[in-house]
Amino acid sequence: MTKHSTIFRKFLVSYLIILIIPSIAGFVSYRTSIEVTQSVSIENGVTQLERSKEILERRMAEVEGFTRQLALNPDLNTLMNEKIEGDKENVYGIWNVMRQVMPFSQTNDFLQNYFIYLSNYDVILSQGSAYFRPEHYYDNFRYNDMSLAEWKSTVLDQHHGSEIMPLRPFTNNTKQTSVVTYMQSLPLDSFSGTSPATVVVIIDEENISSLLSGLEERYGGWTHISDAQGNTVSLHGIDEKAALLLSRDASFDPAKVSQFYNNDLVITIHSDKNDWVYQAGIPRHVLMENANQIRTMTWLVTGAALLLGLLAGLLLAYRNSVPINRLLGVMKEHFGKEGITGRNEFDFLQGNISRMITSNRHLENELNRQLPLVRDGFLKRLIAGEFQSGEEIAAAAAQADAHFQSQQGFVGMLRINGYSGMDSVEILNELTAARLIVKQMLLELGSDFLMTDLGSDRIVAICPATREENEFEEKTEREIITDTFEKLIELAYRDYKIHLTASFGELFQTLLEVSHSSEQAKQTMDYADYDNKQSIVWFGDSHLETATYYYPLDIEQRLISTIRAGDREEAGRMVQSVIEKNTDNRQLSIEMKQQLVGELKGTLLKLLDQKAFLESELQLTLKNQIVSVQASNPAAVIQEEIIAIVDALCGVISSKKSHAHIQIVEEIKQFIAVSYGDPELTLYRISENSERPEKYISQLFKEVTDTNISDYLEMVRIEHASELLRTNAYTVDEIAERVGYNSAHSFRRAFKRVMGIAPSSYRQSIKI
Template sequence: MPKFSRIFRKFLISYIIILLIPSIAGYMSYRTAIAVTQSVSIENNVTQLRKSQDILERRMAEVEGFTRQLALNQELSVLMNEKGMDEKVNLYGIWKVNNDIKAFSQTNDFLQQFYIYLNNYNVLLTPASSYFQPERYYQSFRYKDLPADEWKRTLLEQTHNREVIPLKPFITNGVQTSVITYIQSLPLDSFSGSARATVVVLIDEKVISSLLSDLKDQYGGWSHISDAQGHTLSLLGMNEADAAKLASDNSFDQMKASQFYNDDLVITIRSKTTGWVYRAGIPRHVLMENANKIKYITWSVTSSALVVGLLVGLWQAYRNSTPMHRLLNVMKEQFGKDAAVGRNEYDFLQGNISNMISNNKRLENELNRQLPLIRDAFLKRLIAGEFRSLEEIAAAAEQANTGLEANTGYTSILQIKGYSGMDNVEILNELSAARFIMKQTVQDLGWLVHMTDLGADRVVVIFEGIASAEDTPNQEIERILNELAEYLFAEYKITIIAAMSNPFTTVMEISHTYEQAKQALEYALHMNRKGVIWFSDARLESDTYYYPLDIELRFISTIRAGDLEEARRILDAIIAQNIENRELSIEMKHQLVGELKGTFLKLLYQKTFQESEIYEVVKNRVTDIQANEEMDAIRQDIDEIMASLCGLIATKKNDHHNKTVEQVMTYIGEMYSDPDLNLYRVAEKVERPEKYISNLFKEVTGMNLSDHLEQVRMDQAANLLKGDTYTVDEIAARVGYNSSHSFRRAFKRVLGVSPSSYRQSTTE
């Protein structure tokens, strides 16, 4: 066509070059902005870590200053220099020192737990009491792996000078925590031999970790503090194994201030005074959040500009090349010269489109090839009970494209007999072929089934969409499976056992029915049965009850989350497994009830319940449960206990939400006149994410936070308009609007009249 001539192409290329020049400049600006944003983010986090370091070192200096104050304490000096047990005990002096040191523990959280050991009296002084037998103190406050005699010998009877013992497990009144220990002998010039007194300060790891909690709360990262020898002083957001792995990894530069490691930005600061190493890790995606916003905006604007510019270039090239092309045609006709034949401009485009189609086909084939693996992984998670809710199952089923929709059906395990204990290559190949034949035959039966391999000789089959109200489905499934077994044996000499579960009424029960099928299969193998074995026909006498650890942990976590319905479902499954499916002895029933009572006692000893007003009542109800009662009565008692605990959790959640919303509304009421007040500022004030605050405010009040802010401003504006002190423009500025035009529009939208009309109506 004439409009796509060589002249047209030259015009178009010139326009494209002109279009690319600002695009390249924009790209360079974009790269610079990304680099600056990343640099600022790193600098801000380094500053925050240094701030935490300064605070911690200042607090440790306060601990050191505390020991120096004790060294100057006259009453303590008198006690240290007395002969001690050879004369009468200076009880008044001990009492006086006790009163002097109480104030330290009340004003400094680093000094909440410390003691002073007087060597001459063999007495240990704490802010709360005095122990003339230090071993009695050690019974309640002790290191987990340190015997009392070694504690006394290494900590109390040796000389220490500003010594810090790294993080160690510590037990306080039966509750385990971790502490670092600061030790100073008195007098301060005790360098050898036995000290007259020893000051020991126990600093809880949680107190130190709280100084670095902003990094974890704000960025979801981790922090680690170690001494000059590499011993851990504090951990937050990671475990000891990860810290050791980081320290031993040769690819990680221990001296570098900031570097990326395993997709985390790791910031390292070394203290010049103590030699301690402060290290914090921030996820890359959090660090680059602002940079990604710039990237998205830049690419969107650039793409739009390129598209618009290209369209304009096409139109300009066509408009400018058409007259010249017509002129050339006229000249060729006049002179009888043929135009030079050039390369077709669509060849390059055609080649690239062909490559794109080929690549797309190849990608589609690869995804189709991997889809069975995704389905198989989904089914394995389903029968293992790894899903926590129906919504999670529905999302995973849609991703795996399984078509799992019905809520009723059966779970079955088909085992190929005759291959037990055989695991050489030939047998495995033969089993693989036999499984394929069996699965293909089941698929050809026309039933809606889902299958996954279970070992070399077993296949789990989920029959979906089969009603369970009558015996007809059981008989139909049994007939088809018997025909399947006969067909496989007749055609391929494959013998199978089919273990069937009871029907499930929701997909959440598939893992439970899978366990039933396993028990039925175990019974069939034990009794050397063939054909179809139903779980209802395979009740095994059991000398033990069913209450595995993972079920107990799920039970506890469900109650702690306040999900009463799911807790009831788990309890019903436990009781059904033990009462309906097992023949428990009286002794085993008593032990099962004891285990259930123990589960609730574990729950009650957690801080959330222990500090509540229902603690004693629920505890007494748990202990009053008698194992010799009927199981229905025990079930009713446990259900009422669960309802009380879940109700407490729900109440605490509501109270916390209401307090947060009240704090937000108070802050808006104080700061409504600030034109920069927005959701980000409010979220920053209450120290919560913006999305969380927005959804919570909407849920509690029924209105958006922005609407509430606007309503507060309009109410204040309406009050000011009732007087003549300020003009409308001044009132707009006083209620947080930079533009009086925006204020007038908002006022009319909320109150239905303009500010001037409202003032006039109130005056009249």
Template sequence: MLRNSNVFRRFLISYVVILIIPSIGGYMSYLTSISVTQSISIENSVTQLQKSQEILERRMAEVEGFTRQLAVNQELNVLMNERDDETNVYGIWRTMRNVLTFGQTNDFLQNYYIYLANYNLVLTPGSSYRPDHYYETFHYRDLSFAAWNKEILQKTHRSEIKPLSAFVNKGTDTSVITYMQSLPLDSFNGFSPAVAVVIIDEKIITSLLSGLTGRYGGWAHISDAEGNTIALQGSGEPAMSKLAADPDFDSMKVSQFYQDGLVITTRSGKNGWVYRAGIPRHALLENANRIKYVSWLITGGTLCIGLIVGLVLAYRNSAPINRMIGVMKEQFGKEATGEHNEFDFLSGNIANMITKNKLLETELHRQLPLVRDAFLKRLIAGEFESKDEIVSAALQADISLNKGAGYAGIIQINGYSGMDSVEILNELNASRLLLKQALAELGGNIPMTDMGSDKIVVLFFMESGAHSEHEQESITQIIGKLGQYVLSEYRITIQAGCGNFFAAVTEVSRSFEQAKQALEYAVHLNKKGVMWNHEVQNENTSYYYPLDTEQRLISTIRAGELEEARRMVGSIMMQNMDLRELSIEMKHQLVGELKGTFLKLLDQKAFMESPVFECVKKKVMDIGSAEPLETIQAEFNSIMEELCGFITHKKKDTHIRLVQQIKQYTSEMYMDPELTLYRVAEQVERPEKYISQLFKEVTGVNFSDYLVKVRMDQAVLLLQKSGYTVDEIAGRVGYNSSHSFRRAFKRLTGISPSTYRQSHGD
């Protein structure tokens, strides 16, 4: 299994390591952010408590300032100094009106009164009372009238604050602290003419701390220097007493975690009050917990996605390597030993292949001249059966044919005719080599090969691909310069003969035969330079139809190459109609030879079993020798068209059967994730590139697209008629990854598999 291979594990481990490294960095960053967030939350809470302390001290300072203003109030001083037998009603009214406005700017001064000892009267912003009457409406739960009268009204106070006490305000229970100041301010003899009392509701004080208790849901506690409670919210007195008595709690620390929350403590430098607030840990660290949750969520999701991507990439990257290792083990018959892993095995075999390839390349370069020479000898001898065979062989020999048209020529070294001693042969070898080097320098990369000991065959391929006198003049100049050069440099004299123009590489042998005739005629006349075939006076004693031309014509028709066959028949007719004047007997013999060629072709198995056999045979037999050659050529062209059409149709049927075989194999193996064009090529025993082009040509689509469609058609059936999940269906139609299956399904149908199943059900 691929997942159990070492290559897959190595890729997966490397991807996991890549994931772990940034995860560690992210974790460190996460811890830092949590710590910073926690510190900021604590610092903000401390700051908020300190601001509440500042506001409360400022309000208490305003209360103290209020009592000082009373001490200097003229109307109040007059009342304090009057005797009790003098009732100054107007003065009392004026005093009440003057002090009424103090409670309008400070909510701590909403409930206060002034006790006048000489009148035994309690003055409030709204009315005046006798002490017993006032006590009926406003009184402390823990003080009787006598105690209240003794401790509050009859006692001297100097900025004194009564701790938090239960209080009844017009029948409503509440808790208050009481600020008391005797008037005048220097009353120290145990008696004061007046007492200013400010009653501050606990709710007003705790509202200053609502930013902490309301936001975080904790508690707040304010106590005086002796530990008496001034204000308490969100908790009870027992809990505060327990906290103060706990040895694990350090009352001097500004902030500390105690049990399940944070306790913040500040102290007033003015009156010694202690401000303390408790904030639950989960509320304080709400932002930190949110960061923690989001960080873990993102990190976990990223790791999961990263692991999935790592699995996919490890599979994708290791699959070709494992296939390559499998192919190498199968081809070379070697197994990786325990001492070497797959990469060592693969690198070793690849290095061995590269070494062998270089040796083979070196050997091919060494053999290339021999391959070229053999190709040229087969080409001029007419041994190739088709144009495609010639082109393929030329590519192997690294010879450029240009457009496949040109001239064939033969160059002969003079002065060695009839001499065959060892010394002469060695000298001729050296002369041929010098002649080839000189020709390569003058004419460029011209294909040439030896012919006997004193001749060189040269093929001049033209880039234009058309016959022209300018090309003949260029060849004549090249050979002329060659003759002058070798004569002046090496004292070698040459003669040359060139054949007529060949329009296709299949006619090179004909041009070569013409060059032989031209050279023979040049030697006969002892003509220097170049003798062209058209300059030779041909003796028309026979027709032109060499055996090799007949064999190539048969091979061309069997291959179904109609245009090449027409051109070859046209060339034969041109040779006999334009370049020769055939007698009646020679014409009849030529037609008979051509008819015999076609009858030979029909006697082959490929045509004997065909439905066109009898019809074509009758057409061949009905061709008359007395008809003009143009008419005979047209009849042969018609016969070739019918035969090549049959071959083409037969090829098409073969192609269709091969494509059907590919489709059948695909329908049987589409569930295999390893099904590829390479596997199909192995099954039908054809080259991979060949069946790829053939399948596209016959069906109009690529094999890969066809395979996807087959798999999607099966997936549609399973979605409609089965209870399999989408992931199971992906595996059943040949996909290792359900994500790849979903993407392919949506690309082909436009909707996801789940949506398709739902819409089909609806």
């Protein structure tokens, strides 16, 4: 009893004494955390704002570069300098220029809306359209605060030299938005008067705001950009009036990088290129969040430590400590700790393991809660055609827990009829309930379709094939799907008086074609509105045969993206699909066949003009092969020739990727060879040096060398340790420190794991 009482008293007294230290330290940490949090937030905010500024300036520089490329375009210069004779117009020249400049909008979202005004023709060229009367363009795209006459005199008839018009309200067809306008007169060496041509780039304010969205998402604050004259370029999370009051407030110093204003920490930076001012506001309560958590955790840990200390004292006094010693022995083995101080080790085990379990449970619950949203987002991206390869789809599907029984199937669209043009709150609530009912009924019919909403009155369903690939029959699959949707339409009307119309696209052979089948389903739905009384309509039944060839723009873009990704199999399959659709279902005239082959050759020539192929030794050979494809050859020969060219293009991409990967791995090896002695050398440090994500370099290193980075680092350290052990210049502990190990114990374990014997035994074997 005396022994037990002494142990209990010592344990209790030591805990009470130690308890005072974390309480004081917690209070000091809480006070210090305020300043630290503010400084870290300011640093992170400035860094993120600077990064957004650099991206915005780079995008604006690309817009300026776009106008310079137009200035060098020979066809555009020909149009600008042509003298019009009577009503004769160079329609082919205008079409040719439109075709040449159209791809620019795919490289920069700032170039999604632009036009070229030719003063001699009084014509406006935009993406996909030519307006031979500017008034027609103004009807669809106009500034809300500028009349037609003001627009002509201010934008079209004046000379512009890299001018930027501040933020203005703008109507894009029926969409109301705000835009910043960049204007440049052509040629570039003109200085005054009326210019032959004017390039106008209309930049949606949403595109500018998206570059600053990281600050808003992270801190929940606001951002504001103004030009040198104080005119607003972009704002989000703050209104125009509040921004104006801020700039005019005498207590606010615009020269300071960071300062508190009202309840916000305001970060201000200035652009050296165009004198724009970037401002971001971070709410004070966000800055204090981490500090408040520290205060709460301090009291919680203090109270828990007192209870755990009393319980541990009783257990240590009246029971043996074998289970605790075993746990501490395991921790000592894994972390290389030479001594045991009792309480600290117990706190480490008890506190961190329970915290880990709590965190894992919280993370699991949060992931389960977010899973439906992730799945819905994945389906929307799949339908919109945002994926570039099958591997990307497979990875995203696994993340969203979306399973496809087959790579083949159909895309269907369900529309709830009777609500067209009605958008009141009551109607939207009714449509939401109707969509939920329809999706639930479809699931109860035993279908495994993947569904997502499209607008307020439509549901898109991806219907994978229900049979194995060797048993697949398109006609049978269509009958199964038709029967299912006929039952759905009948039950929906009978039980809930919901009137549905269903439309379906053609069969998709891979998941990359889901977006195309979805677009066909949408077209079929539009067709059903005015030319069909049936409740279920298939694309093949509503499609009108035409004398033109099949090669839509989305197929061309997907083919380009697939070749850029180096996917030979998918690119070849797409070429084969295009040829088959133009030969099996169409009887093309000689002229149409020539145009189709010309379009395919044009697609391949576009790729050759890109940097990845310009630097290749095969560029000239591939160009000659593309040019040599003759439309007079049979379709099978043309298909074989184009697939061979596509295969060669993918080979160039794969070769460049392989070379780049090997180079990155060599850089990692060189960095490890120099820094292996640093005990803080981690995967994070290596990724920071490589300027690439940790997961990326880890997978890349494994693919190239078939070895994990951690194993390679350990091997390098052990090799250098072996060289030092061959001499008597250093002890084992000194060698462990020199090759980057925090303790001699962990070094001995690693050396024995790699070499099979202990370091001391290895040194003895060398002496023998």
